[in-house]
Amino acid sequence: MIPAIVVVGSLNMDFVVSVDRLPVPGETVLGRDFQMIPGGKGANQACAAGKLGAGSVAVRLIGRVGYDVFADHLKASLAAAGVDVSAVHAAKSQPTGVALIWVDRRGQNSIVVASGANYALAAADVEAMRKVFRGASLALFQLETPLDTVAAALRLAREEGLLTMLDPAPAQPLPAELLARVDILTPNENEALMLLGRPPARVSRDQAPELAAALRELGVRGVVLKLGDQGSYYCGDTGSFHTPAFPVEVRDSTAAGDTFNAALAVALAEGQPIERALLFANAAAAISVTRLGAQASAPTRAEVDQF
Ligand code: RIB
Numbered sequence: 074m075i076p077a078i079v080v081v082g083s084l085n086m087d088f089v090v091s092v093d094r095l096p097v098p099g100e101t102v103l104g105r106d107f108q109m110i111p112g113g114k115g116a117n118q119a120c121a122a123g124k125l126g127a128g129s130v131a132v133r134l135i136g137r138v139g140y141d142v143f144a145d146h147l148k149a150s151l152a153a154a155g156v157d158v159s160a161v162h163a164a165k166s167q168p169t170g171v172a173l174i175w176v177d178r179r180g181q182n183s184i185v186v187a188s189g190a191n192y193a194l195a196a197a198d199v200e201a202m203r204k205v206f207r208g209a210s211l212a213l214f215q216l217e218t219p220l221d222t223v224a225a226a227l228r229l230a231r232e233e234g235l236l237t238m239l240d241p242a243p244a245q246p247l248p249a250e251l252l253a254r255v256d257i258l259t260p261n262e263n264e265a266l267m268l269l270g271r272p273p274a275r276v277s278r279d280q281a282p283e284l285a286a287a288l289r290e291l292g293v294r295g296v297v298l299k300l301g302d303q304g305s306y307y308c309g310d311t312g313s314f315h316t317p318a319f320p321v322e323v324r325d326s327t328a329a330g331d332t333f334n335a336a337l338a339v340a341l342a343e344g345q346p347i348e349r350a351l352l353f354a355n356a357a358a359a360i361s362v363t364r365l366g367a368q369a370s371a372p373t374r375a376e377v378d379q380f
Pocket of ligand 1: 083087111112113114117171186217327329
């Protein structure tokens with residue numbers, strides 16, 4: 074039997090507009106093309122894991138959608154990537170989540186999420202799904218569902234013996250008892266600073282060891298700092314090291330972090346050593362930023378191997 078990854082998280086339909094530059098408050102800018110692309114941090118991670126782990130890893134997603142046309146579209150995108158969506162249920166009185174995204178010429182974005190049904194995923198719903206975790210080897214979490222749901226899911230995953238990986242996005246402070254259930258925390262610079270109660274700033278590679286050590290003191294077992302074009306920095310039980318980024322031309326950074334997490338999870342579930350898993354994750358994320366959109370930008374295994 075192949076190892077399984079469980080993803081607990083959000084599904085959104087992304088409304089993506091390409092713009093020359095991001096608007097400032099009170100400003101109207103004329104956009105260029107518009108696309109609807111399947112997204113949501115949980116679904117993105119599940120989809121990318123499905124594509125990257127095809128044949129070697131099974132992927133199960135726990136989430137909530139509404140009773141609407143977006144729900145069907147999102148589930149179809151995931152099913153096409155080989156993701157088991159039987160634990161994605163419809164909430165009665167909430168619409169499917171949506172995200173409004175502007176992407177500028179440098180590939181930078183601004184995102185506003187209307188959570189809708191994602192916030193109807195309650196702790197009790199996850200607790201009723203223990204069987205989804207059973208027998209799996211690794212679980213992925215993010216922060217686009219209620220915090221007590223994430224906490225309950227982390228507890229269940231730990232009880233079932235899974236390795237737990239938390240992407241603390243969107244950035245927010247987190248309680249110590251939740252962080253204590255995390256094996257690998259994967260913040261970007263701003264998320265790391267937010268968790269440590271520090272002001273937003275650009276983090277240089279040289280600052281990464283101090284930042285990662287400070288995050289471990291919050292109670293997580295290991296940290297992978299995602300440093301964008303500076304690569305990533307790992308600090309855990311087995312040591313610490315930097316993995317450089319692959320230089321690419323950035324088209325759209327949306328969901329690059331999701332693809333990174335998915336790739337790391339797939340490689341670890343396959344039993345690859347952490348050094349190789351992080352190289353694989355950096356490569357998958359590098360490919361994803363060269364393409365527009367969330368799930369549309371996630372590469373296949375063959376593409377990463379060739380890259
Ligand atoms: O991480 C990218 C995702 O954030 C987008 O797909 C959007 O839906 C928001 O959830």
